[in-house]
Amino acid sequence: MASQNRAADSAHRYHSGGDASGEKLDNGEDLDLAIVGGGFSGLCTAYHLLSHAGVKSSFRCAIIEPCGRLGAGVAYQTDSPRHLLNVRAKGMSITENDPGSFVRWLSKAAPEFSPYDFVPRGLYRRYINDCLSHAIEQRQPGTLSLLCDEVIAVEPKSGSQWYLLKMKSGRTIRAKAVVLALGNLPPRNSLDNGLLHSPWSPCATYHNLRTMAIVGAGLTALDVILEAEARGFSGRYLVISPHGQFPKPHCEPHLPVPAELHEWAAELASDNPKLSSLLRAFQLKRKSGIHWEQLVDSFRKHSPAIWNGFSLRDKRLFLCRLRTLWNIHLHRSCQKSMQVVSRLKADGRLEQIAARVTGVEKLDGCVETAVRLKLQSGSLSTLDADLAINGTGLFSNILRTDSPLIDQLISSRLAQPDEFKLGLKVNKGGQVLSANGVMQSNLFTIGTLRRGSELESTAVPEIRKQVRAMVEEIVGRIAPAPK
Numbered sequence: 241m242a243s244q245n246r247a248a249d250s251a252h253r254y255h256s257g258g259d260a261s262g263e264k265l266d267n268g269e270d271l272d273l274a275i276v277g278g279g280f281s282g283l284c285t286a287y288h289l290l291s292h293a294g295v296k297s298s299f300r301c302a303i304i305e306p307c308g309r310l311g312a313g314v315a316y317q318t319d320s321p322r323h324l325l326n327v328r329a330k331g332m333s334i335t336e337n338d339p340g341s342f343v344r345w346l347s348k349a350a351p352e353f354s355p356y357d358f359v360p361r362g363l364y365r366r367y368i369n370d371c372l373s374h375a376i377e378q379r380q381p382g383t384l385s386l387l388c389d390e391v392i393a394v395e396p397k398s399g400s401q402w403y404l405l406k407m408k409s410g411r412t413i414r415a416k417a418v419v420l421a422l423g424n425l426p427p428r429n430s431l432d433n434g435l436l437h438s439p440w441s442p443c444a445t446y447h448n449l450r451t452m453a454i455v456g457a458g459l460t461a462l463d464v465i466l467e468a469e470a471r472g473f474s475g476r477y478l479v480i481s482p483h484g485q486f487p488k489p490h491c492e493p494h495l496p497v498p499a500e501l502h503e504w505a506a507e508l509a510s511d512n513p514k515l516s517s518l519l520r521a522f523q524l525k526r527k528s529g530i531h532w533e534q535l536v537d538s539f540r541k542h543s544p545a546i547w548n549g550f551s552l553r554d555k556r557l558f559l560c561r562l563r564t565l566w567n568i569h570l571h572r573s574c575q576k577s578m579q580v581v582s583r584l585k586a587d588g589r590l591e592q593i594a595a596r597v598t599g600v601e602k603l604d605g606c607v608e609t610a611v612r613l614k615l616q617s618g619s620l621s622t623l624d625a626d627l628a629i630n631g632t633g634l635f636s637n638i639l640r641t642d643s644p645l646i647d648q649l650i651s652s653r654l655a656q657p658d659e660f661k662l663g664l665k666v667n668k669g670g671q672v673l674s675a676n677g678v679m680q681s682n683l684f685t686i687g688t689l690r691r692g693s694e695l696e697s698t699a700v701p702e703i704r705k706q707v708r709a710m711v712e713e714i715v716g717r718i719a720p721a722p723k
């Protein structure tokens with residue numbers, strides 16, 4: 241446990257408050273790079289940069305993260321042994337350059353797990369922190385700093401190469417390049433008046449609750465159910481989501497994708513297929529006996545190319561009609577978790593409701609946390625529960641998130657939302673396009689904010705690939721070692 245946030249300890253720490261007006265870090269340095277957000281994306285960016293042989297020795301960068309922990313974010317903050325990765329260990333290396341890295345680390349730190357297991361997410365946080373710590377140790381002291389603060393504005397300093405970053409604490413720093421690694425932003429809280437509880441600290445005791453409503457049916461909802469079961473909840477779950485479907489379970493044993501199928505998917509993707517011909521090709525393969533899991537996995541790494549080849553009409557059609565179907569088949573859950581859900585359904589303790597929650601109000605009842613949810617599913621109805629938990633996961637509209645930084649970037653026209661408002665408009669390398677379509681060559685995004693241009697952009701396999709390419713660009717632009 242001592243190494244749980246080793247990287248945060250190894251990084252040079254600056255706390256918020258104090259000197260509020262300076263444009264520099266306390267030690268008088270300007271930054272080559274500021275990484276905004278210290279979840280997996282931010283940590284992975286720092287790791288790749290610090291491990292890159294081409295980076296000059298005087299390179300200075302900082303991760304700015306309000307919670308002061310690195311590699312935690314929404315997904316990996318948990319220490320519950322029940323909250324498992326939804327990708328097998330062998331697919332979770334921090335770097336594509338060394339696919340066996342996580343499995344090797346596991347064999348020493350937690351040898352009870354095999355490469356095919358779904359391991360606790362807290363363990364994964366320890367691994368990525370260890371990777372970053374190791375990279376920090378290879379560099380001069382002070383190469384990486386951690387600022388415990390929230391960035392509320394990024395502004396280009398006119399007539400110079402610098403970006404100014406304004407923090408919630410009042411401090412301002414400047415950097416030559418900025419990576420926005422903001423991840424899973426909280427949706428704006430217009431719906432629930434604070435009455436929906438956090439999935440990560442929902443309630444102290446479950447014993448006196450009879451009904452628990454969970455809004456959302458994704459991986460977060462599964463976490464809530466597994467935790468509540470382990471803590472003695474014996475009442476009924478009411479799981480509400482527009483489509484009323486949980487993620488599909490992974491096949492056991494693991495079904496690898498045959499090389500011919502990989503080749504077939506690569507060829508198909510390179511032809512810029514229309515959505516309709518893609519679906520036809522998919523159905524033909526299914527009829528020939530290929531399992532859907534192998535088909536979905538064979539398409540995964542080509543999803544940015546396929547997405548970018550789609551017409552605007554096909555993209556819209558996909559988002560409206562097929563996105564949920566794609567998500568529940570791609571972002572699967574491990575069988576162990578889904579077996580708990582199946583048992584609860586069989587015992588009559590879990591009901592799935594296909595509806596949208598349109599409002600929440602407090603109920604006067606014997607339980608402090610009791611609420612009435614307003615539901616819409618064709619007609620309007622209400623549903624009462626002793627506790628309601630927000631398990632909705634990712635934001636679906638960048639303009640409806642609770643992020644002062646996103647508001648500032650868009651209102652200042654430094655950035656613009658993509659066509660579908662899934663994230664920011666960026667070029668292939670993740671460089672932000674301003675409202676006038678001008679590329680901000682030293683302002684990058686990574687992860688969730690790239691969803692509009694890559695579709696699949698929220699999980700480790702996609703993020704580490706983006707990071708690798710982005711770091712090459714950053715090194716070439718701002719931090720090359722002398723030849």
Ligand SMILES: Cc1cc2nc3c(=O)[nH]c(=O)nc-3n(C[C@H](O)[C@H](O)[C@H](O)COP(=O)(O)OP(=O)(O)OC[C@H]3O[C@@H](n4cnc5c(N)ncnc54)[C@H](O)[C@@H]3O)c2cc1C
Nearest residue numbers: 277279280281313314315325326391422423424687699700
């Ligand atoms: C429950 C759950 C389970 C998951 N399981 C897996 C899995 O098993 N495998 C997998 O590959 N993926 C999984 N994912 C996907 C997951 O989102 C990614 O793997 C990864 O966590 C994304 O990291 P991130 O850094 O992009 O985002 P986040 O983890 O959301 O981190 C973003 C960070 O940015 C910070 N931040 C935001 N705004 C600012 C600001 N203005 N200033 C400073 N800091 C800011 C936040 O505080 C946060 O710490 C899971 C997701 C969830 C929700």
